[in-house]
Amino acid sequence: MVRTGRRPGQSTTRTVITAAAAQRFTAVGYDATSLRQVAADAGVDPALVRRFFGSKEQLFTAVASALIDPERALAAVVDGPAEQAGERLSRYFLSLLGDVSHPGHLLGLVRSAVTSEHAARLLREFLADGLLRDIAASLASKRPGLGAALAASQLVGLAVARYAVQLPPLTAASTEELVSTVAPVLQYYLTGHAISLKETS
Amino acid sequence: MVRTGRRPGQSTTRTVITAAAAQRFTAVGYDATSLRQVAADAGVDPALVRRFFGSKEQLFTAVASALIDPERALAAVVDGPAEQAGERLSRYFLSLLGDVSHPGHLLGLVRSAVTSEHAARLLREFLADGLLRDIAASLASKRPGLGAALAASQLVGLAVARYAVQLPPLTAASTEELVSTVAPVLQYYLTGHAISLKETS
Numbered sequence: 001m002v003r004t005g006r007r008p009g010q011s012t013t014r015t016v017i018t019a020a021a022a023q024r025f026t027a028v029g030y031d032a033t034s035l036r037q038v039a040a041d042a043g044v045d046p047a048l049v050r051r052f053f054g055s056k057e058q059l060f061t062a063v064a065s066a067l068i069d070p071e072r073a074l075a076a077v078v079d080g081p082a083e084q085a086g087e088r089l090s091r092y093f094l095s096l097l098g099d100v101s102h103p104g105h106l107l108g109l110v111r112s113a114v115t116s117e118h119a120a121r122l123l124r125e126f127l128a129d130g131l132l133r134d135i136a137a138s139l140a141s142k143r144p145g146l147g148a149a150l151a152a153s154q155l156v157g158l159a160v161a162r163y164a165v166q167l168p169p170l171t172a173a174s175t176e177e178l179v180s181t182v183a184p185v186l187q188y189y190l191t192g193h194a195i196s197l198k199e200t201s
Numbered sequence: 202m203v204r205t206g207r208r209p210g211q212s213t214t215r216t217v218i219t220a221a222a223a224q225r226f227t228a229v230g231y232d233a234t235s236l237r238q239v240a241a242d243a244g245v246d247p248a249l250v251r252r253f254f255g256s257k258e259q260l261f262t263a264v265a266s267a268l269i270d271p272e273r274a275l276a277a278v279v280d281g282p283a284e285q286a287g288e289r290l291s292r293y294f295l296s297l298l299g300d301v302s303h304p305g306h307l308l309g310l311v312r313s314a315v316t317s318e319h320a321a322r323l324l325r326e327f328l329a330d331g332l333l334r335d336i337a338a339s340l341a342s343k344r345p346g347l348g349a350a351l352a353a354s355q356l357v358g359l360a361v362a363r364y365a366v367q368l369p370p371l372t373a374a375s376t377e378e379l380v381s382t383v384a385p386v387l388q389y390y391l392t393g394h395a396i397s398l399k400e401t402s
Contacts, residue, residue, distance in 0.1 A: 029316070114315045114365045115230070124366050132368070143382075145370040149362065150382060153371065157358020161350065164315045165325050167333070169346040170354065181344075181351060185386050188396050194385075 010052075015066075017042045017049055022063045026108025030060060030119035060112070060122050067096065067106050070131040077190065078138045086151075086187030090179045093155045100171045103163045110159050127152065141192040151189040158182065211253075216267075218243045218250055223264045227309025231261060231320035261313070261323050268297065268307050271332040278391065279339045287352075287388030291380045294356045301372045304364045311360050328353065342393040352390040359383065 020042035024033040035056055039046040053059040076092040077085045098104040112119040132152060136144035158178070162170035170178070188194070221243035225234040236257055240247040254260040277293040278286045299305040313320040333353060337345035359379070363371035371379070389396045 110361065111315050114312050114361055120366050124368060127366070128369055132370075143370075146374055146378070146382065149368040149370040150359075152368065153358040153362035154355050154386075155358070156361050156366075157354040157356070158351075160311065160315055160357050160361060161354035165321050165328070165357075167325060167350040167353065168329055169333075169344075169350040173347055177347070181347065181390075184396060185355075185389065188386065189382075194395070194397050 013042075013044065013048070014052055014062075017044060017052060017059075018063055018066045021059050022067065022105035022108060025060065025063060025112045025119075026105050030056075030112040030116040030122075035059065057118075057122055060119060061126050063105075064109055064123060064126050067104070067109055068131065070134070073131055074134050074138070077135050082191075083187070084183075085190050086185065087179060087183035089151065089186050089190075090155075090182045091175075093158075094175050094178060097159055097163055100163060100166065107159055107163045110156060111164070135190075139190055141190065143192060147189045147192055151186045154182065154185055154189070214243075214245065214249070215253055215263075218245065218253060218260075219264055219267045222260050223268065223306035223309060226261065226264060226313045226320075227306050231257075231313040231317040231323075236260065258319075258323055261320060262327050264306075265310055265324060265327045268305070268310055269332065271335070274332055275335050275339070278336050283392075284388070285384075286391050287386065288380060288384035290352065290387050290391075291356075291383045292376070294359070295376050295379060298360055298364055301364060301367065308360055308364045311357060312365070336391075340391055342391065344393060348390045348393060352387045355383065355386055355390065 017038065021033070021038045024038050024041060033056065035049050035053075036046050038059065039049045042049070049059070053062055073089070073092060076088040080088060096104060096106050098106075109123065113123040114120070132145075132148045135151075136148040139147060141147050158170070161167050162178075173181075218239065222234070222239045225239050225242060234257065236250050236254075237247050239260065240250045243250070250260070254263055274290070274293060277289040281289060297305060297307050299307075310324065314324040315321070333346075333349045336352075337349040340348060342348045359371070362368050363379075374382075385396045388394070
């Protein structure tokens with residue numbers, strides 16, 4: 001993260017623009033979102049959005065980066081006991097998604113990627129060239145790339161099934177219940193090892 | 202399946218209409234699809250679509266039923282050795298999704314559900330009151346409802362990550378490689394038992 005040369009206040013303006021963009025992408029999808037609308041929502045000049053972010057592509061990637069926070073996601077995998085990586089990653093991701101009744105904008109990111117090939121490509125590049133590559137590089141696994149991608153697929157599926165389709169057993173389950181059930185799966189994908197379960201009654 | 206009272210040819214017409222509807226839902230999503238368009242695509246009178254399917258809601262559910270085929274999906278779980286249920290289910294689902302370069306309409310169903318709350322509710326009712334309930338009823342598990350829903354979430358996530366976002370390790374992996382990696386996860390969700398792996402070199 002290069003932060004050189006920014007004046008005080010720029011960081012706040014960027015945050016306001018990123019939040020407005022996340023809101024737009026969530027509400028109408030990638031293709032129907034324009035920099036002009038985002039600027040109006042954020043109460044700034046369109047030229048400012050263009051100066052800060054360049055293009056809609058770069059704005060989308062900035063939103064993805066702000067929502068997923070690759071550094072924190074990677075830290076969830078690598079910081080701490082290796083045998084609890086799946087638990088930390090599932091807990092981090094569920095915290096990003098938020099309450100079932102008030103999901104965060106991460107679901108909007110998934111929605112954009114599912115409906116726009118353009119947004120799908122941007123998300124793919126963002127994940128494959130960044131977070132998933134870094135996670136794979138940290139793994140002692142026979143197939144680290146496949147493992148990281150399958151872990152991502154489980155988390156995306158949880159987002160769709162719990163927050164968009166709202167399957168009742170998933171909306172009824174507590175965060176802790178989901179973490180304890182999904183963590184062994186992420187752990188298996190991340191390490192490639194068979195794992196045993198904590199016996200619960 | 203009540204098939205009484207239909208004349209020869211009706212079954213073919215239903216199939217043509219269902220295929221046209223699947224195509225529309227995939228291309229433009231649930232909300233932007235109309236019975237009139239579907240009728241035009243199928244080359245039939247709109248009144249015929251209404252007579253066969255009633256409403257857009259019922260047409261959507263008919264498409265979901267045709268694409269997922271709940272009886273075959275349930276059979277994949279229950280017919281055969283219990284310890285291979287995860288393998289059979291992952292293989293069945295991947296066969297529905299098709300080639301990465303030519304995905305079937307199942308992805309369109311996911312797309313509709315992710316973008317339309319109405320379609321999401323229909324898919325939820327279709328899955329929760331039918332297939333997932335039946336799968337849960339067949340499971341000897343402590344949390345059969347949660348297990349069936351989490352298995353569904355993994356399959357939905359695979360559809361989104363491999364076919365929509367197209368994460369490279371997932372598009373590069375063969376069906377057999379995906380089946381062998383995902384099957385233990387489905388097995389774990391379906392049974393609640395620890396993930397065991399076939400040791401491969």
